[in-house]
Amino acid sequence: MTELYETQRAMRNMRKAAMQRGVVAVLDVGTSKIACLVLRFDGTDRLNEVEGIGPMAGQSGFRVIGAATTRSRGVKFGEIHAMQETERAIRTAIQAAQKMAKVRVDHVIACFGGAEPRSYGLDGAIELEGHVVTEQDVARVLAACDVPDYGEGREVLHAQPVNFALDHRSGLSDPRGQMGQRLTTDMHMLTVDEIAVQNLAHCVKRCDLELAGIASSPYVSGLASLVEDEQELGAACIDLGGGATGISIFLKKHMIYADSVRMGGDHVTGDISMGLQVPTATAERIKTFFGGVVATGMDDRDMIELEGETGDWEHDRRTVSRAELIGIMRPRVEEILEEVRARLDAAGFEYLPSQQIVLTGGGSQIPGLDGLASRILGQQVRLGRPMRVHGLPQAVTGPAFASAVGMCLFATHPQDEWWDFDLPVERYPVRSIRRAVRWFKDNW
Amino acid sequence: MQPIKPQPCDPAPSRLAYRYQRLMLTPLFRLTLRVFLPFLLSLAVAGIYLSDADRRDQLAMAVGDLRNSIQTRPEFMVNVMAIDGASRTIAEDIREVTPIDFPISSFDLDLELIQQTVAELPAVARATVRIKPGGILQVSVTERDPVMLWRSRQGLATVDKAGYVVRPVNSRSARADLPLIAGDGAEERVDEALALYEAAAPIADRVIGLVRVGKRRWDVVLDRDQRILLPEEDAVTALERVIALGHSQDMLARDLVAVDMRIAERPTIRIAERAMEEWWRIRQTPVEKREE
Structure with a gap:
């Protein structure tokens, strides 16, 4: 428990230091690409003077000054698979982004999609000492949450209080200063594989960078692509990535569930490659140019040339119809979406007041996917693109960069997490020292 | 197992290139490289060159020669002293108190001193001294009027x-x-x-x-x-x-x-x-x- 506080707090302090210096990089380690954005913080005060412009959901405080994308290597299912390869890919992305930003970055906030995230709902309750809820009481109630046994080799990535209840009043976002007797809280905790986190930290460290924070990719893409009322009323963000499909459910502006399906666009490419007997690169190209999930009569006549380099004329000059391609792609996409459906059902998504589903990620660009998704997932499906932030180049505004953009928002306006609150006094190991310090302060 | 050596077509920068780029993006290092290093280098070169006494003398002599050659150019020479506004006796007095060997370079003339010397003569109320083009030292004098x-x-x-x-x-x-x-x-x-x-x-x-x-x-x-x-x-x-x-x-x-x-x-x-x-x-x- 305490070491979790310590590591997360160390990262939080590093993030603060980075914001003080004004430059921080965000790194999205995905299966198909690694994106790096360099953010410069120039203070939020500048826009406050202008009348009629609100805080703009926290986007006004920073500006993207460098952006780079590189093909990811050594990552599978959103987890680092070959360290050296991944390290080189990260280095490529960081170097290009630094070059564009013309500034050296030392702190990086990273996110990854895989590593089997698991959600836990925690609750805790205390009797208040006084009648008014103080910050210390909030810390105590958070400490009173009974942590489930999440198993060996797991690490807590997010632990966010999502709800406070005071006596019989529930749904409080900030109970401080309110009167009551009994304070209860609900907390959402997300654990991931420890190995994946350690590998990522090692890769970042090998690039001479300091890791100033880790986020879960489904969470940050939900931050970027869900609009405010969707986050408030309840929505699920499906991030169709290359190797893993992330699911995050938001309610009352808090993430209440996150999961990931270990299937994604790379599997579709693999199916095409196997089905059409073409190399993976060709299959990827055919998928992005001609892919789809709904076949029409026109697609039967739409012939795609499969170019090859084998030297066998017959083999290199084959053609397939687009309908055949769709016939290969559709079952795999359906499988992914059904798996997502199962996870959503397991999470109890149908009990939410609003059941909006937002598809984002590179996979959401398949033509006709929204029709297929609405048949499998429910009626309220839309395609989401990440929101626009200052200085973002046009090339990285697509849905594939939802998690990179979400990381920017996460970096500037992180949610209060468990470790942001002080440890309760009775658990403090160096209490006597603190008392001594206080004695000195009072008497000198 | 992938090959331990990176492939030749690898787009990733080598660790060395990566570190070099980061170093070159460090503001203090860039400042050092752009300002301090050239400064120190030139200082060191000058110091080493001037550490020899012979070279110093040589340099001083060369500078002196150059200076002399410029100062003794005919454009800068003063040949005559012209005195305006003074009677003959006072003009003689002025010539007496300002003993100048003509021709002389205008760099060697201390006009202020000449002006003070002339103005200190009892018969002189005001004096202005300037060098006119053509190498003339013009002394304009306003005499005191005896009443x-x-x-x-x-x-x-x-x-x-x-x-x-x-x-x-x-x-x-x-x-x-x-x-x-x-x-x-x-x-x-x-x-x-x-x-x-x-x-x-x-x-x-x-x-x-x-x-x-x-x-x-x-x-x-x-x-x-x-x-x-x-x-x-x-x-x-x-x-x-x-x-x-x-x-x-x-x-x-x-x-x-x-x-x-x-x-x-x-x-x-x-x-x-x-x-x-x-x-x-x-x-x-x-x-x-x-x-x-």
Whole structure:
């Protein structure tokens, strides 16, 4: 428990230091690409003077000054698979982004999609000492949450209080200063594989960078692509990535569930490659140019040339119809979406007041996917693109960069997490020292 | 297992290249490289070169030669000194106090010093010194205008309007045209003396000079040992009164020694001793009653 506080707090302090210096990089380690954005913080005060412009959901405080994308290597299912390869890919992305930003970055906030995230709902309750809820009481109630046994080799990535209840009043976002007797809280905790986190930290460290924070990719893409009322009323963000499909459910502006399906666009490419007997690169190209999930009569006549380099004329000059391609792609996409459906059902998504589903990620660009998704997932499906932030180049505004953009928002306006609150006094190991310090302060 | 060595087509930068780029993006390092390093390098080169005494001398000599060759160019040479606004004697004086060997480079001329030296000459009121194109040292002088002759214990001298001594004079007859003043502090009140002389114009042929008495008032000395003692204030008015009396009653023509105007309400005259005796004698002679 305490070491979790310590590591997360160390990262939080590093993030603060980075914001003080004004430059921080965000790194999205995905299966198909690694994106790096360099953010410069120039203070939020500048826009406050202008009348009629609100805080703009926290986007006004920073500006993207460098952006780079590189093909990811050594990552599978959103987890680092070959360290050296991944390290080189990260280095490529960081170097290009630094070059564009013309500034050296030392702190990086990273996110990854895989590593089997698991959600836990925690609750805790205390009797208040006084009648008014103080910050210390909030810390105590958070400490009173009974942590489930999440198993060996797991690490807590997010632990966010999502709800406070005071006596019989529930749904409080900030109970401080309110009167009551009994304070209860609900907390959402997300654990991931420890190995994946350690590998990522090692890769970042090998690039001479300091890791100033880790986020879960489904969470940050939900931050970027869900609009405010969707986050408030309840929505699920499906991030169709290359190797893993992330699911995050938001309610009352808090993430209440996150999961990931270990299937994604790379599997579709693999199916095409196997089905059409073409190399993976060709299959990827055919998928992005001609892919789809709904076949029409026109697609039967739409012939795609499969170019090859084998030297066998017959083999290199084959053609397939687009309908055949769709016939290969559709079952795999359906499988992914059904798996997502199962996870959503397991999470109890149908009990939410609003059941909006937002598809984002590179996979959401398949033509006709929204029709297929609405048949499998429910009626309220839309395609989401990440929101626009200052200085973002046009090339990285697509849905594939939802998690990179979400990381920017996460970096500037992180949610209060468990470790942001002080440890309760009775658990403090160096209490006597603190008392001594206080004695000195009072008497000198 | 992938090959341990990276593939040749790897787009990733090597660790070295990556670190080099990050180093070059460090602001302090860039500043060092751009500013401090060249500065230190040039400092070191100069220091090593100049550490040898022979090289230093050589360098100094070369610089001196170059300097000399530029300074002695004909454009910078001064050949003549031209003096404007000074009479011949003063011009000679000026040439005497500023001993310059022409031709000389204008860099070696200290114009300020020359100007001070010339201005310190008693006969010179103001002096400007400049170098005119064509190698001429132009000294423009405003002479002091002698308006008075001042007799002091040191001898005769002419003074200008402000009381500055212009030049000593051997004898009164050398400057017979100038009025004469004498006495302690007379030279400080030349303007008053001038006003008195102007007032004394009707009797100018009789005035020998003015004497400052006790640094506070004037005496007009006339021939035949006559004196007009003037008050400290309104001396001119008093003198005019005396002259008016002289006109109307022929007072000055009589046998007086002094006319004392020091107290304006009570002008006094002092009669000469012989006239006094004569007067007494006339008073004492009994008037014989003519018996008819």
